[in-house]
Amino acid sequence: MNLEIPSKYKGTLKAAYGAAEKILRPISRKYDLAEHTYPKELDMLAAALEAMNTPAAATEQVAQSNESNTKNGNNMQSVLYIQALNYGDVGMSLTIPGRGLGNAAISAVANPEQLAKFGKTWASMAITEPGAGSDSAAITTTAKKDGDFYILNGEKIFITAGERSNAVVVWATLDKSLGRAAIKSFVVEKGTPGMELIRVEKKLGIRASDTAAIMFTNCRVPASNLLGNAEIDVKKGFGGVMETFDATRPFVAAMSLGAAQAAIERTRELIGAKLKLTDFTNPINNIDAVEAEFFRMEADYEASRLLVLRAAWMADNRMPNSMEASICKAKAGRVCTLITLKCIELLSSIGYSQQELLEKWGRDSKILDIFEGTQQIQQLIIARRLLGKTSQELK
């Protein structure tokens, strides 16, 4: 048993933290204030990441240990690198060209032809609708087969990078009466007639990231753009599309780690010498209140970090990790908000001022406990698994 980060990731980590500190941090406030402006510096970052052979482009980097027969692969590399970028800036990490949530869906379920066609496209993900958020089975956007095309109709909201990406992966139902099994995803390229950007949202935080609303009106999409199986398999149900989340939840949890780490480190710097945190002997009730707060934050942060690594390690070793993915998302999500908000409080008015980034991190972090499944959705998933309950029983 070993829970240390393998040395082979040190290079990736160094480069990613370097980019976070030198590229993202210096422009973090600028694009928080200039909401809806694309941070052009990200073109350079995207090129640098491409050259760094980061997860999206990397070939499977798997190493085998003789002693323990375990693998440390791409999923672990991804969570480490995502944490590092989010240590720089959460909003901008969401809007790096070529690295949309749609790309994750494409690489997870696309066939070879689709992969060749869309593999390098910057793709965003359109699931949520004005009337369907967490209950994604309730979506009303329809896809009707018409010869070699599907005709899409409906409104999608909360599309991260929906304005800037070159394609959107859209969830739509082939037949509402058949429930979840009829929900399929389609790659819709930018400029397809019938696809219209109707709004870019104004948000609490992650303002560097564009969050779009898109209307589909008789939007004709080639049938070959349907991802996965076109048949409606009522028995298989929702499994297919939801599997994507098992892979991506640890990534979003890793975003929380980056934000929490940033807040803890900066707060420690600003409090300065008053905070020692080098004595691990005295019981927590016998030390300064601020030191105790700090140790508790660090314990929560470390636990989240290790739970994220666990979920990624399981994915790398092809172990089913649905519950562990939700556990790390739930823990990291709740802890990140608590930590950034506590750090603001500890720093008093300095924490609240825009002269520092703490108040921004406090705003940014809240989304991390909401998107890719809210805290409560994670609790539902975990509880249903533990208790052996269906979504009809434990609603």
Next chain:
Amino acid sequence: MAVNLASLVGSAKNKDLAKKFTAFNNFLDSNIGKTLGLRKGLVNTLYYGAYGGTKVAGMVSSVMSGGGAKADPARLAPKTPSDFFDLNYTEEQTMVQEALKQYALKMREAAEKVDEKFEIPDNLWQEYYALELAYYQVPESLGGMMKEKSTVTNMMMVETLSHGDLGMTLALYTSNSVLNALVKWGSDAQQKSLVPKFLEPKPTKASIALNEPSALFSPYELATTAEKSGSGYTINGLKNMVPLSSIADYFLVIANTKDNGPQAFIVDKNAAGLTITTDRGMGLNSAQLGQLKLDNVKVEASALLGEGSGFNYEEYINYSKLGWCALAVGCAQAVLDYVIPYANDRFAFGEPISHRQAVAFIIADIKIEMDSMRILTQRAASRAEQGLPFAKETYLAHIMCSDKSMMIGSNGVQLLGGHGYIRDFPVQRWYRDLRAVSIAINGVHI
């Protein structure tokens, strides 16, 4: 090292079991079995789920005799650091865990009665001894099986036993804890005279006395003192929350010295000036907690653990904290495993209460925070085992286990409602036992 199969399965009705055992016995004698180094006592438990009263061949003969010339003490070397993130237990650890799980089931069955009677029945002690856990702690040169440190194995053993019962694990494992301290810090003479006694069929019972009755107690502000007098020491002070207080043969008493800070002294139960009284607590009934009053207790210089070299108090505390973390994790898992079927079977308003988010979310949170406790404990233990610094990791694990295990204990009672408050149900016992996690340093030491 053949085991007399006839004596083991003579009364066994199940032929499959006999076959299974034969196969396993052969496996043990094979090279793989030797590599795994599994003890046969453990295997008896694994395949029979009961202590058959058999003598395990070769056990006593492999123990070194005490005394002899002065030499370096036997120490377990740290494991070579791994460069792979890996949460798996080794094959050997998994098999040990399987055997302990079976024993833990029996602990659970007995726990209510033990809690009420303040005593672990003799057959459970015997079955515990038959597990021969000491072999996984003691270096080969002292008659055990270990070549390297086994902190993770010890953590796993405590956690697995605590799933059966926290208080009983404290009672049973306290002697193993003293053994761990002797292996880490004992002098050559102390090791040679004391360690073999833990490998005997009826091993030594020994305990640790560190906690003192003071509000905001800190192990770094001890009131108990050991002053040099003549060639030895004179110890004065008051210790409480001491497990096995009435049945231990000797105690490791932690006392402050003028020159070297806190040190551990081996104090015989019959030492002049030592008064032992029962001092029961909120829980941990099976551990027979007591108070030790040391009034000018005189010990020889040879009673000082390590005899003046090598003892590291901070590490000592950290290994104890990790032991308590492992106890907390095992008990938290017991709470979770208990409330799941309860919430599914208990009906209110026409459906199982588990169909309500107000109930289900508490159960999800128990799992989330228990996993947090476990993974921090695992990290600290694996670092310790590899010889890496582990003070900070232990501190953080102990904070998490202190805070969350009590939350879990409290929610365990809450989820059962009024039934949770009745002593026919185990959740109230876990609630009482878990309150000790953030308080006690005595007893377990991995």
